[in-house]
Amino acid sequence: xxxxxxxxxxxxxxxxxxxxxxxxxxxxxxxxxxxxxxxxxxxxxxxxxxxxxxxxxxxxxxxxxxxxxxxxxxxxxxxxxxxxxxxxxxxxxxxxxxxxxxxxxxxxxxxxxxx
Amino acid sequence: xxxxxxxxxxxxxxxxxxxxxxxxxxxxxxxxxxxxxxxxxxxxxxxxxxxxxxxxxxxxxxxxxxxxxxxxxxxxxxxxxxxxxxxxxxxxxxxxxxxxxxxxxxxxxxxxxx
Numbered sequence: 554x555x556x557x558x559x560x561x562x563x564x565x566x567x568x569x570x571x572x573x574x575x576x577x578x579x580x581x582x583x584x585x586x587x588x589x590x591x592x593x594x595x596x597x598x599x600x601x602x603x604x605x606x607x608x609x610x611x612x613x614x615x616x617x618x619x620x621x622x623x624x625x626x627x628x629x630x631x632x633x634x635x636x637x638x639x640x641x642x643x644x645x646x647x648x649x650x651x652x653x654x655x656x657x658x659x660x661x662x663x664x665x666x667x668x
Numbered sequence: 669x670x671x672x673x674x675x676x677x678x679x680x681x682x683x684x685x686x687x688x689x690x691x692x693x694x695x696x697x698x699x700x701x702x703x704x705x706x707x708x709x710x711x712x713x714x715x716x717x718x719x720x721x722x723x724x725x726x727x728x729x730x731x732x733x734x735x736x737x738x739x740x741x742x743x744x745x746x747x748x749x750x751x752x753x754x755x756x757x758x759x760x761x762x763x764x765x766x767x768x769x770x771x772x773x774x775x776x777x778x779x780x781x782x
Contacts, residue, residue, distance in 0.1 A: 586768055588770065590773075596757070596775060596776060597773060597774070597775050597776070598759065598761075598773035599773075600770040600771070600772065603768075603769075603770050605768065644711065646711075653716055653718065653724045654699055654701070654716065654718075654763065654765070654768075654769070654771070655701065655713040655716055655724065655727070656701075656703075656711075656713065656771065657713070658710060658711035658712075659710075660710045661710065661711075
């Protein structure tokens with residue numbers, strides 16, 4: 554069975570602080586895909602990144618970076634120099650090959666960035 | 669281009685009534701998914717459609733839930749004899765392929781069962 558755990562329910566930081574959102578996953582499949590989505594207060598889920606299980610290169614996009622480590626089954630997300638607009642709920646998700654693409658979501662981490 | 673659209677945006681119904689929720693996917697996307705987001709259960713997969721293949725209904729919580737996708741495009745999720753525990757936000761998503769592609773989500777339909 555697949556499972557995604559986001560142990561941090563809520564995080565509160567002050568603007569310009571760096572923050573890391575943790576994601577740990579479980580799957581028996583050797584081929585799988587990991588995702589991060591952002592859900593701002595408006596409610597619509599916004600895609601941030603996709604990673605496949607064979608690509609462990611870390612990725613950086615502006616102030617966002619992702620650290621994928623198969624050895625620890627983790628796919629952590631770091632926001633550098635956080636801004637108030639980063640306030641949202643962030644979801645980590647897993648999709649395994651031969652599961653039709655359905656996403657298994659973690660419980661989400663609510664990030665609050667205060668000015 | 670246009671994103672995924674859903675209607676209605678809000679639906680309030682009485683317990684026992686049937687409801688229909690609609691999803692218009694992004695044009696050209698062959699895969700369509702329904703999810704449910706509720707406080708107690710988080711984001712849960714309900715059902716997905718891929719082209720002309722039989723849908724994967726493994727996430728539907730009961731036989732009161734059904735969905736169809738006509739002409740490979742628009743999809744309707746139907747909940748019969750609604751119960752209060754059906755209250756949630758129902759999200760639709762579409763993608764170009766299946767496992768490897770990112771899913772684009774609609775704004776959701778907030779269902780409240782009184």
